[in-house]
Amino acid sequence: METSRGEVARFQYSSDQSLLVYFDEHVEQKKTGGAKAPPGQSRITLRANKNVRRLLRLLELEPVPGVRNLHPAYCSLLIKFDAIGMRHQELEAILRKYLERLEEVRLPEPRRVEIPVCYGGEFGPDLAEVSARRGITQARAIELHSSVEYLVYFLGFVPGFAYLGELPEELVIPRLAAPRKRVPAGSVGIAGNQTGVYPFATPGGWRLLGCTPFKMFRADSDGLSLLSIGDRVRFTPISRERFATLESA
Amino acid sequence: MRLIEVLEPGLFTTVQDVGREGYGPLGVSPSGAADAVSLRIGNRLLGNAEGEAGLEMTLLGGTFTFPEGAVLALAGSDLGATLEGKPVEMWTPFEAKSKQVLRFGPTRSGARCYLCVRGGVEVQLFLDSASTHILSGLGGYEGRALKKGDVLTIGLANRNEQKRTGKNACSTGGAGTVGKRRLSARALKELQPRKVLRVTPGPQSDWFSEAAKKIFQESTYRVAEESNRMGIRLQGATIPAPAGGEMISEGVSLGAVQVPEGGQPIILFVEQQTTGGYPKIANVISADFHSLGQLRPRDEIRFERVEWDTARTLLAKQEKLLASEELMREL
Numbered sequence: 001m002e003t004s005r006g007e008v009a010r011f012q013y014s015s016d017q018s019l020l021v022y023f024d025e026h027v028e029q030k031k032t033g034g035a036k037a038p039p040g041q042s043r044i045t046l047r048a049n050k051n052v053r054r055l056l057r058l059l060e061l062e063p064v065p066g067v068r069n070l071h072p073a074y075c076s077l078l079i080k081f082d083a084i085g086m087r088h089q090e091l092e093a094i095l096r097k098y099l100e101r102l103e104e105v106r107l108p109e110p111r112r113v114e115i116p117v118c119y120g121g122e123f124g125p126d127l128a129e130v131s132a133r134r135g136i137t138q139a140r141a142i143e144l145h146s147s148v149e150y151l152v153y154f155l156g157f158v159p160g161f162a163y164l165g166e167l168p169e170e171l172v173i174p175r176l177a178a179p180r181k182r183v184p185a186g187s188v189g190i191a192g193n194q195t196g197v198y199p200f201a202t203p204g205g206w207r208l209l210g211c212t213p214f215k216m217f218r219a220d221s222d223g224l225s226l227l228s229i230g231d232r233v234r235f236t237p238i239s240r241e242r243f244a245t246l247e248s249a
Numbered sequence: 250m251r252l253i254e255v256l257e258p259g260l261f262t263t264v265q266d267v268g269r270e271g272y273g274p275l276g277v278s279p280s281g282a283a284d285a286v287s288l289r290i291g292n293r294l295l296g297n298a299e300g301e302a303g304l305e306m307t308l309l310g311g312t313f314t315f316p317e318g319a320v321l322a323l324a325g326s327d328l329g330a331t332l333e334g335k336p337v338e339m340w341t342p343f344e345a346k347s348k349q350v351l352r353f354g355p356t357r358s359g360a361r362c363y364l365c366v367r368g369g370v371e372v373q374l375f376l377d378s379a380s381t382h383i384l385s386g387l388g389g390y391e392g393r394a395l396k397k398g399d400v401l402t403i404g405l406a407n408r409n410e411q412k413r414t415g416k417n418a419c420s421t422g423g424a425g426t427v428g429k430r431r432l433s434a435r436a437l438k439e440l441q442p443r444k445v446l447r448v449t450p451g452p453q454s455d456w457f458s459e460a461a462k463k464i465f466q467e468s469t470y471r472v473a474e475e476s477n478r479m480g481i482r483l484q485g486a487t488i489p490a491p492a493g494g495e496m497i498s499e500g501v502s503l504g505a506v507q508v509p510e511g512g513q514p515i516i517l518f519v520e521q522q523t524t525g526g527y528p529k530i531a532n533v534i535s536a537d538f539h540s541l542g543q544l545r546p547r548d549e550i551r552f553e554r555v556e557w558d559t560a561r562t563l564l565a566k567q568e569k570l571l572a573s574e575e576l577m578r579e580l
Contacts, residue, residue: 012452015502015532016560020452022499044497056274071273071500073524078273078500083535084565088557155276156498156524159385163498200385217275219375219387225275 009051009099011092017068017083019091021099022076023051044165048075049153053230054105058098064091072154072229074163110151110232115197117146117188117235118243119210126207130173130190142237144168145188145209150195152231160199160217160225164233167193179205186211188235199225210235213247251317251403253304253366255395259311259353264370264389264401265363266302268519269378273500278521280380280388283478284325284361284542286440289571290432291324291365294342299571301369301404302379304395306362308545310353311395313364315345319403320367324432326359326543341431341580342367359442359543368404382520384479429580436576440567442543447536447555447563451505451529456491464488465506465530466552470514474546478520481544487512491528498526504533504541506552516541536563 012020024045056072059079066086071078081091119142120127131141150164167190175191180203183189187198189206198204199216212235216226227233238246255262265288268281282288282305289299304311310328322342323330330337330353337343337351345351353362372379372390381389390401454462470485488508501507505517507527516533517525518541531552533541544550555563570576 013449013557014452014500014529015504016449016534016557016564018500018502020499060274068270069273069279071523073499074497076497076499078502080270080273080502083561084568087561154524155274156500157276157522159272159275159277159382159387161276202384217385219392224376229274 018080023048044074116238117210123211124209146235150233162227175205253401255399257312258395260309261307262395263381265305266379267300269376280382284539286539287325294322295367303365312352325362327357328353328362360545368406371402371404430577433578442540448531453528472548481516501525505529506531534560
């Protein structure tokens with residue numbers, strides 16, 4: 001499937017009631033120590049993610065009858081549908097028409113959201129190790145993490161968990177070898193070139209730099225999730241006192 | 250107001266309906282009954298709309314009383330229910346009079362039993378659904394499993410009464426009337442939970458070697474103790490991970506069989522994460538989802554590959570049976 005500008009969208013059956021649409025440039029099949037890269041593996045690009053957001057927007061504005069759920073990600077969109085009323089091929093045919101119109105989809109102006117974070121100490125138990133391993137001071141790590149405007153690529157994992165990127169190169173570090181059984185709600189973590197905030201106390205393998213007093217997801221407000229796909233996010237360092245004030249507010 | 254009082258909650262009892270579909274972009278998974286087929290039948294037996302909320306009990310049931318009485322039905326696995334000490338039949342409506350005690354024990358068959366009540370269990374809806382999502386503490390009754398002393402509200406019986414015809418139809422009355430019908434033996438047999446789960450290929454099945462696929466298809470796997478509504482963890486022959494390293498997180502389907510680095514598969518279940526980064530070798534077909542909800546720790550299962558068209562035909566057949574008049578037998 002060629003979209004304009006020559007990008008390729010491809011379809012993949014995911015289950016008997018879901019279809020994946022990938023926007024990606026295939027990773028070249030390169031030899032790395034004799035092992036082949038898996039065929040069809042994707043690569044994250046801003047352009048691919050923009051196309052995901054465009055297709056999501058179009059499907060929200062003009063819902064396809066029989067489509068039941070949408071799961072956007074970095075460079076793919078999973079579409080769940082009524083498998084009795086519709087076949088994969090029929091949905092594919094409809095989606096091809098939608099894909100032809102992607103260029104004309106106007107994404108909403110991104111909201112800019114500031115999230116206060118108390119870094120280090122018990123709020124960010126991995127700050128010291130991350131700084132040490134990357135050969136920078138803790139102050140520099142905080143400065144780096146709060147210096148960048150991040151894009152919300154998508155929400156996934158649990159309600160309101162936003163995948164934010166990209167992290168400054170100096171902070172890129174693999175996730176923990178063994179995930180924690182319980183990460184406190186509000187924890188701000190990093191993994192690879194991503195960062196994010198845990199909305200709930202859940203298990204988690206990201207390295208924790210700090211914690212926000214903000215509620216990322218609440219069932220009792222109209223907004224539900226503090227962040228939406230496509231938002232731009234900045235983290236602002238705050239003191240322990242400020243954290244306590246905001247938390248009790 | 251009619252109520253359910255929880256005298257004992259059992260091992261893990263939650264309020265569930267058929268789930269909240271459509272909130273994937275917020276990272277919210279549908280949740281809902283682990284064995285939605287049983288919940289839907291329980292509701293139909295009572296004349297409820299089939300998606301009404303009921304109580305999902307797991308492995309060991311609780312003890313309940315109904316201060317103003319209730320019309321009830323049990324669906325799913327047999328937890329040896331007794332009303333005032335007398336055994337209660339599964340799959341047929343019965344009445345609990347004021348203050349009578351309904352007691353459940355350990356399972357005698359699968360993992361989950363649904364206590365359905367005429368009028369449905371009424372809780373504050375979250376995103377259009379009564380379903381509990383345990384990990385985030387959202388939905389259901391205070392976002393958690395039931396505890397001793399909880400008191401739940403029963404909905405109005407005729408609010409969602411499905412239109413039925415025929416002289417044996419249930420009256421739309423309150424607790425006093427019991428419809429005379431039960432699930433037909435044929436339907437019970439056809440909807441029997443399976444231990445051989447039928448699958449279609451997963452989106453990364455091509456990443457796995459032929460040897461890996463052969464292991465997956467020919468091995469018997471055992472359900473691990475730490476399985477829950479998020480995922481069913483399996484133990485058995487190790488499936489070699491695909492060469493070439495990590496994949497990028499993408500949306501994941503209900504029933505996806507993902508293979509982490511260790512090679513022990515996990516089936517993503519109703520409270521699944523909405524996106525994930527492990528390659529998926531297969532996906533359980535929709536017609537077998539209810540079987541997943543009845544798997545107990547230590548159960549042994551196998552996988553059987555089917556064609557896409559077969560998966561669709563089986564689902565259509567199941568839905569046709571669930572909607573049919575033959576589903577139930579009037580007594």
